[in-house]
Amino acid sequence: xxxxxxxxxxxxxxxxxxxxxxxxxxxxxxxxxxxxxxxxxxxxxxxxxxxxxxxxxxxxxxxxxxxxxxxxxxxxxxxxxxxxxxxxxxxxxxxxxxxxxxxxxxxxxxxxxxxxxxxxxxxxxxxxxxxxxxxxxxxxxxxxxxxxxxxxxxxxxxxxxxxxxxxxxx
Numbered sequence: 001x002x003x004x005x006x007x008x009x010x011x012x013x014x015x016x017x018x019x020x021x022x023x024x025x026x027x028x029x030x031x032x033x034x035x036x037x038x039x040x041x042x043x044x045x046x047x048x049x050x051x052x053x054x055x056x057x058x059x060x061x062x063x064x065x066x067x068x069x070x071x072x073x074x075x076x077x078x079x080x081x082x083x084x085x086x087x088x089x090x091x092x093x094x095x096x097x098x099x100x101x102x103x104x105x106x107x108x109x110x111x112x113x114x115x116x117x118x119x120x121x122x123x124x125x126x127x128x129x130x131x132x133x134x135x136x137x138x139x140x141x142x143x144x145x146x147x148x149x150x151x152x153x154x155x156x157x158x159x160x161x162x163x164x165x166x167x168x169x170x
Contacts, residue, residue, distance in 0.1 A: 007031045058098045065091035 005013070011027040013019060043049060068088035075081035096102060111117050131139065 007034055010034070054098060058095055061091050061094045061098060064088075065095060 007027055007030045011025070011030045014023045014025060014030070016022070044053075065088050068084045068091060072081045072084035072088055075084060109117055
């Protein structure tokens with residue numbers, strides 16, 4: 001609900017007049033909670049934590065398969081038993097997928113009727129592109145002055161390194 005919002009906007013949404021149930025919280029507390037959430041995400045993104053979560057999911061799926069198989073056997077003479085058997089098979093399939101026992105599947109994206117996808121690449125605007133020509137000229141003059149202060153030679157030899165000062169060797 002509050003994703004992609006910065007702390008002032010979240011604070012305003014929680015405490016402002018448009019909030020149906022305003023909360024008493026400072027913007028500093030909002031920032032602290034946001035930092036805590038980010039730390040929690042970082043901790044849960046570690047390789048060890050992901051492997052631990054996968055092991056828990058496998059254990060739950062195996063227990064579900066075992067329980068569903070037992071109940072399927074107990075209710076073998078009714079439709080309930082068939083439902084439990086179906087649940088057991090799905091749980092066993094989940095265990096196999098979580099353990100990586102299936103070969104990887106290849107998925108190819110395509111456009112309508114198998115046509116190739118069009119890719120548009122747009123370069124982001126640079127702030128200097130929106131400068132007035134006089135501002136641009138001033139910017140280039142200041143850049144040239146800085147280069148003169150550094151006493152940088154123009155590149156004439158292709159083996160020269162940009163930014164190397166006269167007389168400097170590597």
